[in-house]
Amino acid sequence: MPKGSIGVAVVGCGIIGSAVSEALRNETALFKQRAGVTLQLRHVIERDKDRARQAAIPEKLISDDFSIALKDPQTHVIVELIGGLEPARTFVLQALKAGKHVVTANKYLLATHGKEILAAAKKAGTCVQFEASCGGAIPIIAALTESLLANDISRVVGIVNGTCNYILTQMTQNGQSYEAALKGAQDAGYAERDPTFDVNGTDSAHKLAILSSLAFGAEVPFDKIEVSGIDKLSDVDLKYARDLGYVCKLLAIGEKTEGGLSLRVHPTFVSVDQMLANVHGSFNAISVYGHAAGQTLYYGRGAGGKPTSSAVISDILEIALGTAQLLFANLPILTDKKKLNFLPSSQIISRNYLRVTALDVPGVLAHITNILSKHGISLAAINQPESKVGHSVPIVITTHEAKDGAVLKAIKEIDQLKTITAPTVRIRVLQ
Amino acid sequence: MPKGSIGVAVVGCGIIGSAVSEALRNETALFKQRAGVTLQLRHVIERDKDRARQAAIPEKLISDDFSIALKDPQTHVIVELIGGLEPARTFVLQALKAGKHVVTANKYLLATHGKEILAAAKKAGTCVQFEASCGGAIPIIAALTESLLANDISRVVGIVNGTCNYILTQMTQNGQSYEAALKGAQDAGYAERDPTFDVNGTDSAHKLAILSSLAFGAEVPFDKIEVSGIDKLSDVDLKYARDLGYVCKLLAIGEKTEGGLSLRVHPTFVSVDQMLANVHGSFNAISVYGHAAGQTLYYGRGAGGKPTSSAVISDILEIALGTAQLLFANLPILTDKKKLNFLPSSQIISRNYLRVTALDVPGVLAHITNILSKHGISLAAINQPESKVGHSVPIVITTHEAKDGAVLKAIKEIDQLKTITAPTVRIRVLQ
Numbered sequence: 001m002p003k004g005s006i007g008v009a010v011v012g013c014g015i016i017g018s019a020v021s022e023a024l025r026n027e028t029a030l031f032k033q034r035a036g037v038t039l040q041l042r043h044v045i046e047r048d049k050d051r052a053r054q055a056a057i058p059e060k061l062i063s064d065d066f067s068i069a070l071k072d073p074q075t076h077v078i079v080e081l082i083g084g085l086e087p088a089r090t091f092v093l094q095a096l097k098a099g100k101h102v103v104t105a106n107k108y109l110l111a112t113h114g115k116e117i118l119a120a121a122k123k124a125g126t127c128v129q130f131e132a133s134c135g136g137a138i139p140i141i142a143a144l145t146e147s148l149l150a151n152d153i154s155r156v157v158g159i160v161n162g163t164c165n166y167i168l169t170q171m172t173q174n175g176q177s178y179e180a181a182l183k184g185a186q187d188a189g190y191a192e193r194d195p196t197f198d199v200n201g202t203d204s205a206h207k208l209a210i211l212s213s214l215a216f217g218a219e220v221p222f223d224k225i226e227v228s229g230i231d232k233l234s235d236v237d238l239k240y241a242r243d244l245g246y247v248c249k250l251l252a253i254g255e256k257t258e259g260g261l262s263l264r265v266h267p268t269f270v271s272v273d274q275m276l277a278n279v280h281g282s283f284n285a286i287s288v289y290g291h292a293a294g295q296t297l298y299y300g301r302g303a304g305g306k307p308t309s310s311a312v313i314s315d316i317l318e319i320a321l322g323t324a325q326l327l328f329a330n331l332p333i334l335t336d337k338k339k340l341n342f343l344p345s346s347q348i349i350s351r352n353y354l355r356v357t358a359l360d361v362p363g364v365l366a367h368i369t370n371i372l373s374k375h376g377i378s379l380a381a382i383n384q385p386e387s388k389v390g391h392s393v394p395i396v397i398t399t400h401e402a403k404d405g406a407v408l409k410a411i412k413e414i415d416q417l418k419t420i421t422a423p424t425v426r427i428r429v430l431q
Numbered sequence: 432m433p434k435g436s437i438g439v440a441v442v443g444c445g446i447i448g449s450a451v452s453e454a455l456r457n458e459t460a461l462f463k464q465r466a467g468v469t470l471q472l473r474h475v476i477e478r479d480k481d482r483a484r485q486a487a488i489p490e491k492l493i494s495d496d497f498s499i500a501l502k503d504p505q506t507h508v509i510v511e512l513i514g515g516l517e518p519a520r521t522f523v524l525q526a527l528k529a530g531k532h533v534v535t536a537n538k539y540l541l542a543t544h545g546k547e548i549l550a551a552a553k554k555a556g557t558c559v560q561f562e563a564s565c566g567g568a569i570p571i572i573a574a575l576t577e578s579l580l581a582n583d584i585s586r587v588v589g590i591v592n593g594t595c596n597y598i599l600t601q602m603t604q605n606g607q608s609y610e611a612a613l614k615g616a617q618d619a620g621y622a623e624r625d626p627t628f629d630v631n632g633t634d635s636a637h638k639l640a641i642l643s644s645l646a647f648g649a650e651v652p653f654d655k656i657e658v659s660g661i662d663k664l665s666d667v668d669l670k671y672a673r674d675l676g677y678v679c680k681l682l683a684i685g686e687k688t689e690g691g692l693s694l695r696v697h698p699t700f701v702s703v704d705q706m707l708a709n710v711h712g713s714f715n716a717i718s719v720y721g722h723a724a725g726q727t728l729y730y731g732r733g734a735g736g737k738p739t740s741s742a743v744i745s746d747i748l749e750i751a752l753g754t755a756q757l758l759f760a761n762l763p764i765l766t767d768k769k770k771l772n773f774l775p776s777s778q779i780i781s782r783n784y785l786r787v788t789a790l791d792v793p794g795v796l797a798h799i800t801n802i803l804s805k806h807g808i809s810l811a812a813i814n815q816p817e818s819k820v821g822h823s824v825p826i827v828i829t830t831h832e833a834k835d836g837a838v839l840k841a842i843k844e845i846d847q848l849k850t851i852t853a854p855t856v857r858i859r860v861l862q
Contacts, residue, residue, distance in 0.1 A: 027581070030583055146745065150741050280704075307725050321757050327752065331465070
């Protein structure tokens with residue numbers, strides 16, 4: 001690779017691929033002026049050539065044949081922006097084997113085959129850059145692999161899916177139902193036609209796998225992450241959240257505990273005075289807790305062509321500058337990860353919000369509080385509105401810290417009471 | 432410098448120096464495990480040797496003679512943590528000349544002699560790292576010099592002084608007067624005995640000089656920054672801020688406008704729904720606006736020994752990894768800055784809060800609004816409480832965007848009215 005000048009092939013010309021290609025065609029003077037290096041777009045590989053033409057890519061750069069980029073000795077970096085597992089995985093492995101550096105925004109691929117891909121790069125003496133895989137424009141990968149290297153990191157807590165955060169913001173601020181908010185997100189272009197991976201928490205879990213593997217320098221098998229999404233949330237609970245001084249966010253949480261790593265994605269009540277509670281719409285933010293730095297937080301646009309291209313191009317620039325290769329060759333947290341234990345989910349300790357729906361008959365509250373007490377769960381607050389005797393009422397409870405196993409057992413027992421008229425809702429509260 | 436193993440001398444054993452020295456003595460295994468490199472503390476240079484002894488530095492590492500570190504071929508990095516201009520400047524220049532890399536947290540030195548120091552490093556083929564100079568643990572220098580390299584940056588807006596933010600938070604949340612809040616900050620260790628540089632905005636301006644020189648790749652002579660502090664703020668205006676949906680923050684603002692760079696530090700009303708409004712106590716945060724990334728924000732502890740040591744040690748690790756040298760040798764925004772024009776302060780455009788104190792007599796409001804109108808200043812809102820005729824009342828006005836020159840002329844004219852009983856207070860409102 002010539003010093004200070006590198007050739008780039010972009011594979012996949014969707015929203016991000018188009019934005020990256022456009023920047024590589026029109027903004028090289030800016031990159032040269034700021035970073036002192038020259039980037040050259042040599043190929044745009046896209047199965048659907050018309051799509052590339054619509055993105056105003058010059059005809060001579062367009063191809064539907066990946067091997068053209070592979071064989072070009074002037075192409076030093078392959079930017080994989082197809083998404084999904086195949087053919088992305090095959091292309092990335094072929095690129096690395098051919099001695100190319102790889103830049104990718106593909107969190108699904110990295111969360112699933114990251115170990116194989118990073119090992120292939122190590123073997124080939126090249127590197128893999130993936131700033132755009134988590135948090136769009138937010139430089140969270142740089143924070144974890146460079147700026148926070150002096151820290152023993154105990155915790156990563158993030159809003160890492162813009163679709164979910166947009167929907168939750170609409171539900172919270174405008175009192176919309178989940179269905180209406182999802183429809184609005186689709187109309188506004190914030191949610192896919194098939195939003196399953198976003199709303200069920202899978203996409204957030206992919207990102208958590210990547211972030212926690214770097215934060216803790218650990219192997220993170222994807223199936224170790226406990227995942228629940230926002231697709232079963234009721235606007236009723238979001239209203240109670242507000243009354244209690246919280247907002248509901250879909251959080252990805254990675255924690256190092258004495259019993260092992262705890263990794264989970266779930267809707268969470270966040271106190272309104274915390275920074276994460278003020279992350280609205282399609283924005284993302286990630287808090288990292290280090291033993292020296294304390295809490296640091298990184299905020300920005302989590303998706304979109306231009307914002308994501310900022311991360312992709314900084315990855316390319318760092319390869320052109322040579323810094324990416326040095327980090328990749330040296331950092332144990334990148335390519336020499338530890339095998340750590342994982343905390344069984346029953347052992348996770350958190351505060352809880354419970355909404356119990358019960359007939360308003362004498363003794364019902366005593367039954368509920370007795371069950372919670374029996375399982376060692378201490379109440380922080382409880383509220384039952386007045387109602388007519390014999391009608392169903394919501395009893396809203398927040399608990400102090402308790403183990404998940406005990407909480408779930410208590411809920412099961414509560415829901416078996418004859419006076420309970422609907423399943424109890426449980427949402428965890430961020431500490 | 433041997434690959435992966437470097438010797439470090441710490442100069443100055445105050446709060447930060449003690450924390451850095453402690454980490455270098457006790458946490459090298461952590462750094463090796465995460466970054467793959469070995470750091471060795473070789474000298475702690477401190478004029479007051481007893482101070483170093485109190486920080487539990489082993490006697491054999493302590494010296495009051497800087498030349499010991501200079502002459503030691505096994506010392507590759509000098510960490511300057513004395514603060515102030517001299518002898519810091521001389522030590523740094525000597526270190527660079529002797530072929531040592533320099534890490535410093537000294538914003539005063541960099542804001543004043545940055546050009547000379549960076550040029551000396553370039554000449555010597557070494558590098559200067561200064562992550563800890565702005566925002567404590569927050570990796571804002573890394574964001575500007577690496578992660579956001581693909582961006583044309585238009586704006587940097589930050590809360591960069593923890594002392595001021597602590598005082599303003601106390602005044603806002605607890606209704607304290609400035610004097611009481613300052614006293615509390617001193618008692619809590621958040622403010623120095625002589626807090627002049629903090630509260631009059633000078634410290635924030637030092638940091639703004641550094642941040643804007645990197646964001647815009649420009650030379651920033653310190654005297655181009657317009658500075659006003661929090662030392663003349665009244666708790667009355669902070670109360671009005673709250674009523675209007677704002678909080679008052681001391682902001683450092685760097686903006687690229689068509690008329691040139693605008694650089695300024697002043698108390699500013701920030702809408703409560705913005706992230707910066709939710710930065711409380713001694714925390715800092717910096718928003719950066721790039722043409723591709725859009726807004727990104729970085730938040731964390733702005734001061735303190737441990738948090739600042741996180742930034743200092745990441746700087747040392749990046750030298751050990753070799754990435755710092757590559758960036759320093761290549762980035763024009765670091766060592767080949769442009770000379771840009773600066774916007775005259777009269778041309779700055781912003782929204783404004785005005786508190787006019789006037790006798791409640793017929794016609795007074797008409798006089799005031801006529802003057803504003805004459806100067807092309809359009810009102811966004813106005814509020815005058817009922818009072819007894821002939822008594823002084825506060826008239827609270829917010830304006831739409833207006834040029835500073837026009838606003839100041841209008842205020843001067845208003846304050847010359849016979850009905851005005853106290854000077855008008857003007858605070859700018861963040862867009």
